[in-house]
Amino acid sequence: MISNKILYIFGSGRSNRIKVENIKSTEFFYSYFYLKNKYPLTNLIEMKEEKPQQELSYKFLLIIDKILRKLTNLPFYFNLITTKNNFVEIFKANKIIATNDRLGLSILPMVLISKIFKKSDLFIIVMGLFSKERPDFIVSFLQKIMINILLTATSKLFFLGDGEYKDACRLYPKKKHKFVFTPFCVDTNFWKLENDGRKESSRNSVLFIGNDGNRDYDLVLEIANLLSEVNFIFITNYPFDSDDIPENVKLIQGSWNQNILSDEEILNYYSTSKLTVLPIKNTFQPSGQSVSLQSMSLGTPVMITDTKGFWDKTNFTHNENIFFVKDNTKEVWASNIIKLLNNNALLKKLSVNSINTVNTHYRQEIFDKTLEEYIGLNN
16 A cells, blocks of 8 residues: 555535535545545645634735735635644645645645645646636736646646636646546446336426536526426525515525535435526536536436536537537527427436436546546556
8 A cells, every 4th residue: 555645625514524424425525535545644624614803814814815816816715724734734745636726726825835845746626727717918917827836836637627628738738748637427326316217207397406606597597487387496505586586496505515405305306306407607617517417327317508618528419418508598498498398208318328428437436546546646
């Protein structure tokens, strides 16, 4: 066994889940349990949502964060993760895995200081880093500088979307040897149908789920208003005005980080829905990836906007294992939903092919092995 001190950098919510409950679905831990089992020195720290306002260091870092975010349009949050204990953990680690680019940028000063004194490898899972807006020359110039610093400090960047991966290779051709495209995968040991399979009689609603900023919340509400005869379930923390919610929509508060709904409850909503719909804004950042794969793994077909950021066009075909909507208007969406709900043969084909696609290409075990290989743990 190789002795590796691996440190995961997580957003909030992971440590509490590990402490207080039996983890059911593991994909949002990005192979942490797999590596922890093989390499016992694996540890984690996480970004907090808030810190004591009276701390002088917090106030100073908060000012720095606001200035950098304004100047670069990049998500710097030094104030939420820079502590003595976290720096000690980073300094001790020789393999550091930041599970999104926000975390990677926010630990960058601590990593750079650590690299002065010892060799350590930084790996970042990126989700939209290269699609941040550049409203003017100054922001564009400073953003490129900060991204170049990040790329210099990073050993590998793992892209969950093929579109963003190709865009990054185009923008930074000299750094593309550091780029790896590895799609998000789901825990198919949990997201699976029971022995009795897909029961059509129990599936009587259309599901919309998620809190991603790239979801088109206005559009999905307009679609539901057009289709008063269809029952919708919205699972989200998006602040819809209660007066705008039509009678055919059941609104349920849901947030993975806040653990509002259990994995079992979410599984039940997937397995009792006839279709999952995901209107997405057009962006290079992959959006709806985890929801789509979870839904597909349970045999619930997915209808999703055909965006430039769709994560892996190679393994998805319209009307075979997914339903793409190219014209992102409420009328087109409404029409497609009605046609698909009334086409049991197509629904069944999409269901069967969805399960096969996930089991073939997007199982958690595939992500585990890929991450382990590129981090250099199985050499």
